[in-house]
Amino acid sequence: xxxxxxxxxxxxxxxxxRAGAATENAGAELAVGARKPFTAARAKRMIGIGKAVAPLLxxxxxxxxxVARARWDAHRAARLGVEPGQLAAYAGPGGALHARLSRLAQxxxxxDSGSETDTTNAGRRFAADARPRLADLAVAVRxxxxxxxxxxxxAYRAVAGELDRLEIxxxxxxxxxx
Numbered sequence: 001x002x003x004x005x006x007x008x009x010x011x012x013x014x015x016x017x018r019a020g021a022a023t024e025n026a027g028a029e030l031a032v033g034a035r036k037p038f039t040a041a042r043a044k045r046m047i048g049i050g051k052a053v054a055p056l057l058x059x060x061x062x063x064x065x066x067v068a069r070a071r072w073d074a075h076r077a078a079r080l081g082v083e084p085g086q087l088a089a090y091a092g093p094g095g096a097l098h099a100r101l102s103r104l105a106q107x108x109x110x111x112d113s114g115s116e117t118d119t120t121n122a123g124r125r126f127a128a129d130a131r132p133r134l135a136d137l138a139v140a141v142r143x144x145x146x147x148x149x150x151x152x153x154x155a156y157r158a159v160a161g162e163l164d165r166l167e168i169x170x171x172x173x174x175x176x177x178x
Contacts, residue, residue, distance in 0.1 A: 094141040097156060100163050101138050105131070107170055123173040130166055137162055 036042070070084075077084040080099040090099040112127035137159050144155035171177075 092145060093152060094145050094156065097141045097159055097163070098138070100160075101134055101141070104163065104166060104170065105134055108134070111170065111173060120173075126169060126173050130169070133162070133166065 073084050073087055077087045080087070080090055080096055081103055082090060082099050090096070090102075108127040108130055111123050140155060140159055144152045144159070147155060
């Protein structure tokens, strides 16, 4: 009886191996069959399908591209700290620095306007002293845009360092310790 069980188990194992090999061969044949050569008839068929489907999908593709562009512009504007409508004014290699310069100039105007009760004479003097420096930095950024990339990056780092110092001074005059 043990011999009969072993015989049946052996036959079942051989049958399973054969079935597995046949399945693998069939899968390989299907994969080869799916990659038929690209013929002129298939090309004409694909062009015909494209002509029928493209006009249906084009409006959706354009709408999706418009939404993607709007989101990308909103993301870039948020990174620069400006409104999406002002993004064109801060385009180019020095756009981020120009945005920082304009935002700092706005903050100095608010500090100097005296609308806040905390504004002191020292704050007004700081704003008056910082405005010419901001104008010089804006000229430096515009000049650096025409430089070769290595010199431009060096100039931008120097301008960014000066802006950092001005921003820290502004925060100090506003009573915020950084």
